[in-house]
Amino acid sequence: MTGRRAAGTSAGPGSTLVTGIGELTTNAPGGPGTRDGDPTGLVTDAVLLLDGGRVAWAGPAREARDAVGHALDGREPDVTVDAGGRAVLPGFVDSHTHLVFAGDRAAEFEARMAGRPYEAGGIRSTVAATRAASDDVLRAGLARHLDEAARQGTTTVEVKGGYGLTVADEERSVRLAREVTPEVTFLGAHVVPVEFAGRADAYVDLVCGEMLATCAPHARWVDVFCETGAFTPEQSRRVLEAGAAAGLGVRVHAGQLGPGEGVRLAVGLGAAAVDHCTYLTDDDVAALAGSWTDSGTRPNGTSRAVAGTVATSGAGAGTVATLLPGVEFSTRQPYPDARRLLDAGAVVALASDCNPGSSYTSSMPLCVALAVREMRMTVAEAVWSATAGGALALRRDDVGHLAPGARADVVLLDAPSRTHLAYRPGVPLVAKTWKSGHPHP
Ligand code: NIG
Ligand code: FE
Numbered sequence: 001m002t003g004r005r006a007a008g009t010s011a012g013p014g015s016t017l018v019t020g021i022g023e024l025t026t027n028a029p030g031g032p033g034t035r036d037g038d039p040t041g042l043v044t045d046a047v048l049l050l051d052g053g054r055v056a057w058a059g060p061a062r063e064a065r066d067a068v069g070h071a072l073d074g075r076e077p078d079v080t081v082d083a084g085g086r087a088v089l090p091g092f093v094d095s096h097t098h099l100v101f102a103g104d105r106a107a108e109f110e111a112r113m114a115g116r117p118y119e120a121g122g123i124r125s126t127v128a129a130t131r132a133a134s135d136d137v138l139r140a141g142l143a144r145h146l147d148e149a150a151r152q153g154t155t156t157v158e159v160k161g162g163y164g165l166t167v168a169d170e171e172r173s174v175r176l177a178r179e180v181t182p183e184v185t186f187l188g189a190h191v192v193p194v195e196f197a198g199r200a201d202a203y204v205d206l207v208c209g210e211m212l213a214t215c216a217p218h219a220r221w222v223d224v225f226c227e228t229g230a231f232t233p234e235q236s237r238r239v240l241e242a243g244a245a246a247g248l249g250v251r252v253h254a255g256q257l258g259p260g261e262g263v264r265l266a267v268g269l270g271a272a273a274v275d276h277c278t279y280l281t282d283d284d285v286a287a288l289a290g291s292w293t294d295s296g297t298r299p300n301g302t303s304r305a306v307a308g309t310v311a312t313s314g315a316g317a318g319t320v321a322t323l324l325p326g327v328e329f330s331t332r333q334p335y336p337d338a339r340r341l342l343d344a345g346a347v348v349a350l351a352s353d354c355n356p357g358s359s360y361t362s363s364m365p366l367c368v369a370l371a372v373r374e375m376r377m378t379v380a381e382a383v384w385s386a387t388a389g390g391a392l393a394l395r396r397d398d399v400g401h402l403a404p405g406a407r408a409d410v411v412l413l414d415a416p417s418r419t420h421l422a423y424r425p426g427v428p429l430v431a432k433t434w435k436s437g438h439p440h441p
Contacts, residue, residue, distance in 0.1 A: 013437030016079045021043075023087040025087070026042070026403065041401075041403075088413070090401055093155070093388075093399055099159045112330075123163070123191045126357060146180055154364055160223060166211075182220060184220055186219040189204065200232075212246055222246075236252070249271075252274045256276035275324060291319040320347050324351055325370035325374065326367060350386040351390060409433075
């Protein structure tokens with residue numbers, strides 16, 4: 001039920017008061033109405049106030065009259081929405097996608113379901129389709145997938161290149177990605193392209209030289225696929241160090257197809273995140289956990305919840321282990337051992353890895369459901385990892401939580417609790433989202 005009480009005073013989003021929230025996940029422990037020791041800052045019978053694209057107040061209904069009046073300085077809210085007892089949470093932060101591509105690989109998926117294993121080399125068929133596509137085709141694909149994600153509650157998305165693999169095609173990929181998100185990742189080192197077959201080091205020279213110089217102005221991050229069949233740890237280190245020297249933050253694909261040195265390389269270079277983590281050694285797990293204790297910036301949100309801030313940004317933060325359960329679903333590999341990471345004290349994010357090869361889903365609710373059902377994460381851990389965890393993986397402190405001052409990125413579920421995200425898999429449960437306070441749809 002939505003009532004418009006007064007016109008907004010500016011062209012901005014104005015103020016929106018959401019009342020009657022059965023269950024509000026704030027990811028802001030210590031806020032009004034939260035319980036001690038709950039990293040998700042859950043508030044029942046809650047109210048949320050958005051103003052000027054930011055969260056202005058979140059807390060229990062019994063405190064709302066005074067708090068809202070104070071926050072709005074006596075103004076009436078422009079819009080009031082009655083959640084009718086339904087659940088509200090921060091918008092999902094999808095910290096890992098590959099959305100600049102053309103074509104699909106449905107035939108490869110079908111063959112895999114008939115017993116063929118996933119191979120990194122499949123990437124090259126998407127490279128051929130992407131190179132052959134016009135800018136407008138790539139833009140249309142991006143828009144379609146982003147709309148699909150938004151309708152499922154995603155309000156922040158990272159987008160990688162990596163299906164161009166020439167200077168011009170990678171420049172185009174990151175330039176088009178930058179039209180839709182600031183979280184753009186240069187992934188020239190996704191796989192060695194066919195024209196460089198047998199000359200991987202020469203391709204790495206190109207990636208670290210002209211390709212990086214051309215792409216870096218459009219990107220915030222550098223990434224590399226450090227895996228057998230893609231790039232060796234030595235080649236990966238070269239790419240990541242060159243990217244860091246060009247001012248990019250570091251993230252890494254590692255441990256997808258087997259154990260290797262990629263995770264420790266990522267931690268050693270202070271990466272914001274290392275993604276996949278399906279195959280991990282004990283040393284990898286210790287390195288990921290230690291990256292937070294060593295830096296003294298450990299956030300809440302793991303099974304060993306500790307006092308601290310809700311989100312940590314900037315240099316000195318640890319390396320998030322980003323798990324991508326859509327990949328295991330689509331490749332029939334074993335799911336990553338989330339409990340081993342959480343129990344060791346690592347910080348875990350969940351992301352879709354949306355791409356036409358290994359995980360063609362844009363659904364963060366599906367990732368939450370898989371993490372709970374297949375990876376033994378609790379509902380609270382999975383929701384935290386898909387919101388606050390994703391924000392940490394992007395070193396963002398303005399999204400992934402609903403403390404006052406956070407970006408007004410909010411999801412209203414058509415369900416009384418966040419548990420329904422896992423309990424009702426495949427059901428479109430997102431009733432409404434707000435992005436920077438603007439409603440969608
Ligand atoms: O994250 N692992 C490397 N890259 C993608 C797969 C891309 C593809 O198969 O096209 C991933 O899973
Ligand atoms: Fe990926």
